[in-house]
Amino acid sequence: MNDFKYIGKSIGRIDGKEKITGAAKYVDDIDFGAGLLYAAIVESPHAHANIKKISTKKAEKIEGVIKVVTGAQFPFRFGLYMHDRYIFAQEKVRFVGEQVAAVIARDPKTALNAAKMVEVEYEVLDPILTVYDALGNMKDDSNKKFGHNPKKMIHPKLSEYTHVPWFFPQDNSNIAHFRKIRKGDLDGGFAQADHIFEDEYTVPRYAHCAIETHASVGLCDHSGRLTMWTASQSPHTQRHLFAEALAPLGFSHKDIRVITPYVGGGFGGKAGVSMEILAAALATTVRGHAVKVLWNRSQEFYNTYQRQGVHAKLKIGVKNDGTITALEQLLYWDAGAYVEYGANVVNAAGLSATGPYRIDNVKIDSVCVYTNLPPGGPYRGFGYSEFLFGLESHINEIAKKLKIDAVEFRLKNAIRGGDKLAYGAAMNPNGLEDCIKKVAKEIDWGKKRPIDPSLPHLAYGKGFSLFWKAPAMPPNASSSCFLKFNEDGSLNILLSGMEIGQGYFTVMAQIAAEVLSVPPHKIRCETPDTDRNPYEWQTVASHITWSCGNAVKKAAEDAREQIFDLVERALEMKREDLYLDSEAVKSKSDISFCLNFKDFIINGISKKDGSFRGGPILGRGMFMPEFTSALSDPETGQGGKPNVHYTVGAAAVDLQVDKETGKIKIHKIAFAVDAGVALNPDLVKGQITGGLLQGLATVLYEDMRFDDKGKLLNANFTDYKIPTTLDIPEEIVSIIVETPQMDGPYGARGVGEHTMIPAAPMVGNAVEDAIGIRIKSMPITAEKIALAMLKEK
């Protein structure tokens, strides 16, 4: 298809040797010297309570304690999309585990012991633990609006909170954001339908479970400079939020430096700012000393972002021939105590909850509801996994009831390039149909495994699911890049996206390599440092290959043009004849001409008189998607172009269910994604293999369990079981479809999150195919299947 040297090739990862040898450093591996202080956090034991009094005296007297800090010193709100979060709880605690105070001590054990001596007096309030309790009034009439619940507000000051213009908090309620989509004529659409099918689905909360927990070290020196080392997907966004939150103390952006070494897994959990604000704030109280805040595994479960739970009410109208005429989807999100990031998950899901289907008449309510559970937030899939479980399960049920093959039904309604999206903009060109057909073929759709008479307790089933996802980001989310040559023609690329494992550094090196003819193994990408590396919004939304890739490509082209300028000027060569090949400048008109980078790239080109022309070549590139806008009619969602593009695909599973134990065994999965152009196919496959297992985990094993007081019961890997080597599918077939993304670098678009999105509904559909039972709440555990089988008997 192309004659690229590096693009589209599965070249080896440039971070390989560092990671395979253990040389790669993560925050907690850095040696901060003998002066390092440690902080332990005093946490709320209550989900909902007023703080009456905090006494720090006993803790302060313990030897080795440097300082005890409470919210009194930091009465500031902060947040990414909405300022609803506090550094330490103020007046009120809103979830079990919320930070109330901190002890800074010489060593971690002293800090922990002293934290237990901080006395906090609470007035305990009734916790609000479900969306329906939080919503209160469910009928929208002239007296009372939907969600009217003034006496049970978790954030009584909600109406004072600043937020982005595309959020719509509702007064006198626990509704932090209400995303409405109204497209076409809903009643007319249902009137056209031969059948209307309604159902409800539930998805619980989940944990990211990166193996590295959150870690953060802050050092505020005596000159007033604050340096932060964080395990983060978002160094520049962190700097911005630290600067905003600490502005009352006199900090500006230039006074704050965020350094992010390698990150031991993110999955969205290390996006934005969560616990890192503590290290930033605490550092300002012990100037001249670095202070470390390191989350243990339990804290990682209960006091970072969690994937939000959702209750979905679905209503779909269809004609006898299988055409979908109308969709109504109500999504009530259990967004937790603070939604500064999570409300945008609700927003993104609301915009796209039609799934990848062409539907003329649509109503979507996506409602972000405060509860007294830990803060919800970004998690790989960003709301799409959650609504797709219900939608793709329901689609399957409808196809079955209409006696139309589930794949044929999806093909008939699958969205195409140019179709009108739920918010009115046009769908990007895509290979969804191709993905569906290839997956159906690979999984041998329509053919069931024969039942083995010697194993009558085993039932076999196949399940299908489509998926899609757009990057959810502000319309001005941008990326930038500096690229600098070294004397030998090798390159260092400075950027601020994060290599969280996805292979981003390698792909960025491939892009620069292609433009500049420097092999990727001679290119280093530098982990972010906001003092040194240029701006990047965040490494989230599966947008980094596309967005930062564009910035890197522009930086490389900028460097190339400088090289051509120089050669033209110094050697009087014809610029239009020049090209780069094998780390040298060559000429189409003079095949003997070859000027190696190493002979001029830093030290210039010598003239006959002994003078030189040139100087170090430095490239610069930036990218912002100037064609997007998040502004639209709040009542209909029409009018904007909030999403840059969608990545689409299809997946199917072939599994067996043990009817006696309920245990599922996965024989095969076929997964196809339209990657635009796969810059490095092996890395795309890596995302498929890894993301699929994370998705399977949400449907087969995991979920967060809370007691009736809002305390998380399974905040460890013993009780919250993530898959091991023993839990992998027997076979995964990865299929890459390529419909180039015209505004992406070499046609690429993101695939990182998408690989986990279809896992849950395809398993639900396969289980239904195998045993005829539709499970409508995740996870679909062996226990749940076995109980459902018993009930059927």
Add this chain to the structure above:
Amino acid sequence: MKNKISFILNGEKRQLEVGPQDTLLEVLRTKLGITSPKVGCDRGDCGACTILLNGDTVKSCLILANEIDGQEVTTLEGLMEHGILPIQEKMVEKNSFQCGYCTPGFLVSTHALLKKTPCPTKEEIKEGLAGNLCRCTGYTPIIDAIIDFTKKNS
């Protein structure tokens, strides 16, 4: 109540004062500058801190530093005494890691597995690595690398 212990760390005799509550993982990371074993759970669930104690894999977060007096501790750093191991090269080739955080633990477990079972079956590999958690790769690229590696050896 510090106690003096002496032991072999990566082939070198070391002496050290440790407290009664200090875990081996803590001591390795904060007192001896050995950072390849990682803290993931501190309760033996994740395997990111896997090391060899007298040649057998253990989770160093579950071992008290006092227990290793007179014994032999080997970490990934020690296994690489003569440079990068062929199995490491194979894992780079097969993209058997993503974020890299669990990787040292997996390599130590793999090393121990291959020492006991030079040509393991797929099931033996899965069993041998079941104590190490990875959230990125889906495990398949790790297992495939070992299968590929042992095929060439046999």
